[in-house]
Amino acid sequence: MATKASTKPSRKATASLSVVSPDPDLAAADVAEAANPDQLRIKDLLDRVAAATDQPKNKLRSVVEATLTELGRALEAGEGINLPQLGKIRIVNSRTEDQGTIMTLKLRRMQGKSDKASGENEALAEVSEDS
Numbered sequence: 001m002a003t004k005a006s007t008k009p010s011r012k013a014t015a016s017l018s019v020v021s022p023d024p025d026l027a028a029a030d031v032a033e034a035a036n037p038d039q040l041r042i043k044d045l046l047d048r049v050a051a052a053t054d055q056p057k058n059k060l061r062s063v064v065e066a067t068l069t070e071l072g073r074a075l076e077a078g079e080g081i082n083l084p085q086l087g088k089i090r091i092v093n094s095r096t097e098d099q100g101t102i103m104t105l106k107l108r109r110m111q112g113k114s115d116k117a118s119g120e121n122e123a124l125a126e127v128s129e130d131s
Helices: 028-034 042-053 057-076 113-118
Strands: 017-020 081-083 087-097 100-108
Touching (some): 057 081
Antiparallel strands (some): 017 100, 081 087, 087 100
C-alpha cells in the first residue's frame, strides 16, 4: 500500500529578514553571482539617491556607504533602528557563525506624514457620490 505525501502547508507562516555580515574572503564576482536580481544593490541605490537629490554619484558614494556602515554597526551592537523614511527595525534573533553574524530582523513600516498630506492613498470621491 503506497502512502500519499502530505502537501499541507504549515499552520504557522512567518516572514523574516536575515542579515549576514559580509565575508571578506568572498570575491566581488562571487557576490555578484550570488546576488538575487530582485535585490537593491549599492550601484542601484546610488543611482536612485543621485536622481532624487540631483547630486553627482561620486559625491554621494562616500555618504551613502558611511550611512550603510553605521546602520550595520548599530545592528551589530544590538541597537534597534527607528528612521521614519525606512521604518522601525527590531532585532528578533542574532547569532554568530563562521560566515559572519546572522540576524533575524522585524521591520515595521508606517505610512509617513508626507504620504498622508499628498493624499496618494485617499479616494477623491465616495463610490455613491456623483462627480
